[in-house]
Amino acid sequence: MKFHFFIFFLASGFFVNCGSGHNFVVPSKPPDDQKPVPIPEAREVNLAKDNVEKILTGTLISILDLSCHYRKISGNSKQAMNVDAFDEVYNSSWFTNRNAAKEMSLEKIARGPDTGAGPDTSGIWTIFRAKTQGVTPGFSIEDSRGERYVIKFDPIGYPEMSTGAEIVSTKLFYAAGYNVPENYICYFHPKILRLGEGVTVKDLEGKKRLMNQKDLDDILNRVQKLPDGIIRVTASKYLAGKPIGSYKYGDVRKDDGNDVIPHQHRRELRGLRVMAAWLNHYDTKANNSLDVYLNEGYVRHYLIDFGSTLGSQGDEPMPPEIGREGIADPDKVVKSIGSFGTYTRPWEETPKIKYPSIGYFVSKNFNPHKYRYILPNPAFNNATGRDLYWGAKLVMSFSDEQIRKAVEQGRYSDPEAAEYLVKTLIERRDIIGKYYFNSLPPLDGFQISKTDDGSSRLCFLDLAVVTGLESKDDTHYKFELKIHNKSVLKEKTLDSSCVHLTELPAGDKIPENDSNTSLWQINLQLDRNKSGEWTKPVKIFLERNNISSEFRLLGIIRED
Numbered sequence: 001m002k003f004h005f006f007i008f009f010l011a012s013g014f015f016v017n018c019g020s021g022h023n024f025v026v027p028s029k030p031p032d033d034q035k036p037v038p039i040p041e042a043r044e045v046n047l048a049k050d051n052v053e054k055i056l057t058g059t060l061i062s063i064l065d066l067s068c069h070y071r072k073i074s075g076n077s078k079q080a081m082n083v084d085a086f087d088e089v090y091n092s093s094w095f096t097n098r099n100a101a102k103e104m105s106l107e108k109i110a111r112g113p114d115t116g117a118g119p120d121t122s123g124i125w126t127i128f129r130a131k132t133q134g135v136t137p138g139f140s141i142e143d144s145r146g147e148r149y150v151i152k153f154d155p156i157g158y159p160e161m162s163t164g165a166e167i168v169s170t171k172l173f174y175a176a177g178y179n180v181p182e183n184y185i186c187y188f189h190p191k192i193l194r195l196g197e198g199v200t201v202k203d204l205e206g207k208k209r210l211m212n213q214k215d216l217d218d219i220l221n222r223v224q225k226l227p228d229g230i231i232r233v234t235a236s237k238y239l240a241g242k243p244i245g246s247y248k249y250g251d252v253r254k255d256d257g258n259d260v261i262p263h264q265h266r267r268e269l270r271g272l273r274v275m276a277a278w279l280n281h282y283d284t285k286a287n288n289s290l291d292v293y294l295n296e297g298y299v300r301h302y303l304i305d306f307g308s309t310l311g312s313q314g315d316e317p318m319p320p321e322i323g324r325e326g327i328a329d330p331d332k333v334v335k336s337i338g339s340f341g342t343y344t345r346p347w348e349e350t351p352k353i354k355y356p357s358i359g360y361f362v363s364k365n366f367n368p369h370k371y372r373y374i375l376p377n378p379a380f381n382n383a384t385g386r387d388l389y390w391g392a393k394l395v396m397s398f399s400d401e402q403i404r405k406a407v408e409q410g411r412y413s414d415p416e417a418a419e420y421l422v423k424t425l426i427e428r429r430d431i432i433g434k435y436y437f438n439s440l441p442p443l444d445g446f447q448i449s450k451t452d453d454g455s456s457r458l459c460f461l462d463l464a465v466v467t468g469l470e471s472k473d474d475t476h477y478k479f480e481l482k483i484h485n486k487s488v489l490k491e492k493t494l495d496s497s498c499v500h501l502t503e504l505p506a507g508d509k510i511p512e513n514d515s516n517t518s519l520w521q522i523n524l525q526l527d528r529n530k531s532g533e534w535t536k537p538v539k540i541f542l543e544r545n546n547i548s549s550e551f552r553l554l555g556i557i558r559e560d
Contacts (some may be wrong), residue, residue: 002469007241007427008325011052018126021040021089023519024519024521024554024555026085027084027446027555028156029084029090030082030090030092030260032258033092033093033094033258033259033260033298034044034092034258034296034298035257035258035297035298036297036298037256037257037258037297037298037299039087039242039244039293040244040253040256040291040293040299041243041244041255042242042243042244042245042256043244044079044245045246045247045286045287046246047143048452050120051123051525054228056508057146065287069263072330076384077382077384077560078161078265078268079268079281079386079387080263080265080267080384080386080387080490081261081262081265081266082265082266082267082268083558084266084512084555084558085554085555086446086555087386087390087557087558088101089177089219089239089267089268089271090376092454093258093270093299093300093301094179094180094266094268094301095177095178095179095268096177096179096207097175097177098174098175098177099175099177099394099397099398099402100176100177100331100393100394100397103176103397103399103459103545104162104402105165105386106218106401106402106405107176107405108125108172109175109402109405110171110405110406110408110409112170112171112174112175112180112182112409113179113180113181114182114183114184115176115182116147116182116237117184118149118184118185118186118235118237119143119145119147119149119184119186119188119235120143120144120145120147121143121187121188121192121470122144123143123144123145123192123334123482124144124192124193124194125141125142125143125192125193125194125501126141126142126144126190126196127139127140127141127192127194127195127199127211127418128140128141128148128195128199128210129199130199130215130216130219131201132203135155136152136307136314136315137153137218137219137221137222137223138150138151138152138219139151139216140238141166141193142196147237147238148237148238149184149235149236149237150235150236150238151234151235151236152166152233152234152235152236152307153222153223153224153231153233154224154232154233155162155222155223155224155314155316155355156222156223156224157224158224158316158317158355158356158357158359159226159232159356159413160232160316160319160355160356160410160412160413161311161312161356161358161359162234162308162312162314162315162359163185163233163234163307163410164185164310164312164357164410164411164412164421165234165237165306165307165308165309165311165312165359165410166183166234166305166307166309167183167184167185167234167305167410167411168406168407168410169279169306169309169310169408170183170306171281171405171406171409172275172398172406173275173279173303173306173436175193175227175398175406176229176275176277176394176395176397177394178268178303179300179301179302179303180304180306181236181237181239181302181304182236182237183234183235183236183237183306184234184235184236184237185232185233185234185235185410185411186231186233186235187226187230187231187232188230188231189229189230189231190220190229190231193216195211195212195213195216198210199211201215201439215276218359226347226485226528227534228382234307236304237293239290239302240292240295241292241293241294241295241300242292242293243277243290243291243292243293243363244287244291244292244293244299245290245291246264246287246288246289246290246291247263247286247290247291247301248286248287248324248378249263249264249269249284249286249377249378249380250262250263250264251263251264251380252381253299256291256299258298258299259299260350263300263379264378264379264381264382265382266379267387267390268304268378270379270380270382270383270384270387270388270391271383271387271388271390271391271394272379272380272390272391273285273371273373273377273379273380273383273387273388274368274388274391274392274394274432275391275394275395275437276371276373276394277368277371277432278395278425278428278432279306279307279309279310279313280309280310280318280320280322280323280361280366281306281308282323282371282372282373282374283306283308283373283374283375284373284374284375284380284551285374285375285377285513287303287305287506287522288303288304288305289302289303289304290302291306300501301342303311307544309447310359310361310421311353311358311359311361312357312359312362313359313420315354315496316359316362317353317359317360318359318360320360321417322360322372323371323373324365324371324372340418343458344473353422355414355416355417355420357412357414357417358412358417358421361421361424362424362428362458363424363428363431364530366427366428366431368428368432368434368435368436369388369429369435369436383552384559384560385439385440386440386558386560388436388439388443389429389436389437389439389440389558391435391436392432392433392436392437393442393444393463395429395430395433396429396433396437396463399428400422400426403422403425403426403429404422405423407421407422410420433463433464433467433469434469435472437463437464437469440535440558440559440560441524441525441526441537441538442462442463442464442481442537443460443461443462443524443526443538444457444461444463444539445457445460445461445463446553446556447459447460448501448551448553449552451500454500455501455502455503456500456502456549456550456551457494457498457499457500457501457502458498458499458501458522458540458542458551459497459498459499460497460524461496461497462475462477462497462526470528474528474529474530475527475528476493476524476526476527476530477493477494477524477525477526477527478491478492478493478494478524478526478527478534479491479492479494479498479499479522479523479524479525479537480492480522480523480537481504481505481521481522481523482520482521482522482523483518483519483520483521485519485521486518488504488505488556489504489505499522499524501542501544501551502549510547515549516545517543518543518544518546519541519542519543519544519554520541520542520543520551521539521541521542522539522540522542523537523538523539523540523541524537524538524539525537525538536559538556538557538558538559539556539557539558539559540555540556541553541554541555541556541557542552542554
């Protein structure tokens with residue numbers, strides 16, 4: 001397996017190095033990571049140690065990594081290692097292309113990963129595991145059908161906030177392509193709860209003892225209830241298979257024979273940085289992930305626990321500084337001291353929370369590229385412009401109607417609060433699109449098609465125009481044609497989003513070649529509002545059969 005990965009790595013490197021030269025080599029597909037392998041040993045990530053490694057060790061290593069600094073300065077950052085010839089991610093045990101690849105129906109958005117209707121509330125819930133200490137107490141139950149769920153609550157004073165955030169984020173992360181648990185909103189009365197045998201809890205001194213009814217009452221006294229005693233919760237269904245602990249955002253899991261691509265170089269984990277910023281998922285630590293060994297014999301990798309997303313921090317509304325700037329940022333401290341306290345940080349200008357069910361979630365001053373996460377994340381730190389553009393495509397793939405449908409699943413009782421959440425998600429989505437679609441030209445969806453007269457054409461999508469961020473009338477395109485890396489047509493403007501291949505120079509203008517095929521390279525650029533500032537080119541590679549004059553699309557190369 002490791003040898004196969006070495007061959008794949010060499011092929012990928014050859015593709016990147018040679019793509020803009022005389023040859024274009026289609027990258028090798030990464031090894032299948034859903035093959036049966038021996039079960040890895042269950043583990044728990046030491047969060048304290050992991051935090052130290054990220055904050056101290058990881059920072060020191062990044063400072064001393066001269067080759068990394070050189071690559072950034074030279075504009076040749078290490079690209080993700082699991083992308084195809086069109087700069088897309090392969091389906092794997094980590095990610096499945098969904099909404100951005102093919103628009104999901106509103107019914108599928110609403111269903112998300114769910115296969116059922118949640119726990120049976122007509123029968124007894126037997127508690128078999130519990131947590132009484134900490135800011136978010138809870139327990140796990142087995143319902144009358146024998147299905148197991150983790151039960152999560154809303155904090156007192158903020159009904160629907162944590163449970164709503166969990167559900168809405170679950171639907172959106174799933175539709176984007178990530179593996180997530182089945183999470184359900186449900187309502188139950190405490191009278192259906194029963195303590196199972198041998199359930200233990202930790203006391204204030206950290207000692208284990210058997211759980212009793214008073215412990216259960218203490219938990220229920222700390223959560224939000226409806227006037228009739230009914231409690232609204234999120235029920236997170238136990239994942240099928242054997243949990244074997246969290247994954248890290250760097251390196252590989254050495255005892256998993258399928259895990260051969262360093263996590264910091266996986267496109268879906270790098271691009272998660274943009275999705276997480278959109279949904280205010282600042283807590284992307286290892287403990288909010290889970291590896292599960294499936295009955296099929298391989299490990300699937302999940303994102304879990306979304307109660308601290310959107311405007312919720314689980315036990316309270318999301319603090320306004322989250323994602324924006326740290327309280328102890330040195331430059332802000334200096335400004336505060338130098339101004340004798342007159343300097344006000346942006347997050348200190350915080351309005352009152354209007355909707356307790358939403359918490360604190362705004363689009364004002366939202367800057368996705370400067371979004372701050374709770375801890376340094378190796379995958380996020382290694383993200384290139386191409387990774388972030390890909391992440392932005394995931395976010396921008398959601399229509400207003402799809403976002404509204406996802407929010408509906410949060411089952412907010414206040415329609416005005418639900419509409420505010422929809423509006424804010426749309427605004428943050430568009431801020432992301434405008435930023436990253438201006439960073440790299442959003443030309444995508446390349447296809448070769450035939451006109452009515454049988455001529456070949458290369459058509460593409462301008463995602464900024466398709467999503468309504470930019471005007472078609474104010475956008476202009478031009479391209480250069482190279483054949484076998486020799487410039488044949490220096491510059492030609494387009495009046496549409498198609499290049500008519502059959503009308504381009506051919507025949508005697510094609511450089512001599514012993515093969516019956518020729519390699520065509522079209523360097524496509526765009527300009528908005530006749531600014532005269534043309535973007536870097538997207539390079540599209542095609543193979544032309546010189547006998548039949550048929551074209552085959554090979555792949556593309558984007559420049560950061």
